[in-house]
Amino acid sequence: MGLKTFFLHANNELESGGQMLRPRKVCCKECQRQIPVSKIRKNNFVCPECGYYFTMRARRRILMLTDKRSFIELDRDLESINILDFPDYDEKLSAAREKSREKEGVICGTARIGGKETAIFSMDANFMMGSMGAVVGEKITRLFEYATEKKLSVVGVTVSGGARMQEGMISLMQMSKVSAAIKRHSNLGNLYIVLLTNPTTGGVDASLAMQGDITLAEPNARVGFAGPRVIEKSLNQTLPKDFQKASRVLECGFIDAIVPRKQQKEYIEKLLVLHDV
Template sequence: MFEFKRIFKKSRYIEVKNLEDEDGEKKPNIPSGMWVKCETCGKILYSKDLESSIMTCENCRTHFRIGSRERINYTIDSETFIEYDKDMISGNPIEFEGYEDKLQDLRDKTLLNEAVITGEGKINGQDTVIAVMDSNFMMGSMGSVVGEKITRAIESATESKKPIIIFTASGGARMQEGIYSLMQMAKTSAAIARHNEKGCLYVTVLTDPTTGGVTASFAMLGDIIIAEPNALIGFAGKRVIEQTIKQKLPDGFQRAEFLLQKGFIDMVVDRKAMKDTLTEILKIHS
């Protein structure tokens, strides 16, 4: 079932911390962060093993949410990534109270300037432009800067006749920017159309979660649409849809595997195989 409280979790695992016994004495000291618990299956995982498996649970295949920098490191060849527009930051176009302070606080905490990183690099030697959204920054919501950075990346790919790959992770449009946020849906989609007219390849990789205005625009316009296992993908929430149509929706609704079955996406790819899969796609279309 679609649960908003789950969307805003940074990941589906918790850190295993030291506990006290009934007498108040601490149990043997375990260095912080050494073990984590998968919230899906409950298995205790050694953090080093988790990192070596690209943040996927070895027991249940759960894909933990990861940041944009981590994903770029997993995907792009070492020392080939060139970042675009890294100093671009959001303003406060509708003077939403407290918005500027919230943005600055997030920049300090996440070391990101916005909810997307764009640039170009190589994937196993294949040239590509890439944009990676980050759910750690305002739940990956799409404001004017997110839309502008993605549009510029698409336009750069169009001009250089390169493919573009966009990893989506978003709660939708950013309400603090009002209509300026909604405008990004049309702007990014128009840029994709121009990219397509030039005969260039566009691949989207939908990660957990991809919802709202991002789903309703560039996320679902890929020539090839890939999703990570069990990723939440949708526009409105399941409960909202059920209340609107007065019908019970099937189990697994809005999950990657359900969308694959219904033909909305082309493939579900494990994170461990993602780089090789993208490499093959780029080779075929080069």
């Protein structure tokens, strides 16, 4: 599941040739080496040669973090509509649905992690860069409300360019909506672990990404509010190399730990056990 799409995205050069090929090898964006796909897959979508982190699809991420066959999806049928009649948004939505093979930019549900029942959400970079519109906000809010009711911990994986412009203020106010639901979940003593992946920016950074009890990040993930190009332009200077990189954000005090992909499941399991009462 999902792997076919993964191949196709990793090989835009092949697609541009007009014919969709199914490559056995993928060119790593970092080291430019041709790596057999089977090897990358076995290595949790990390380049075995240079350690580059390929983007993972939301569903694959959930499979990686949860116990086998334990995931039950919630609210899978919610779909966005072009409520403001924004130019080209309908086309963008259908392109995103095709590219991601998902109905929206976040997948929510429950699963067991190390045997422990947990609520989980995972954002999908292939759906309009994981942008948060009304449906993404609604799904995450519902998940937190469900978790509050059932006293479940929430594990969230973020990847997002921020609020979805095409839905105007409706999307911006999802930040408020989600924040309030997270606060209610927290007030009743429930745990929220958030895993920041590349990139987590804009309105998502300024809400649900920064409201976890425990904040984890993937190595090298970009985490920040304003886009680097915007800052560069407004300051007229080049940015430090590690600017908004997980390691720097940790130094600045906003991340608890950087956890390599291979260790993420075990790490989160341990945290969940530590919070078991």
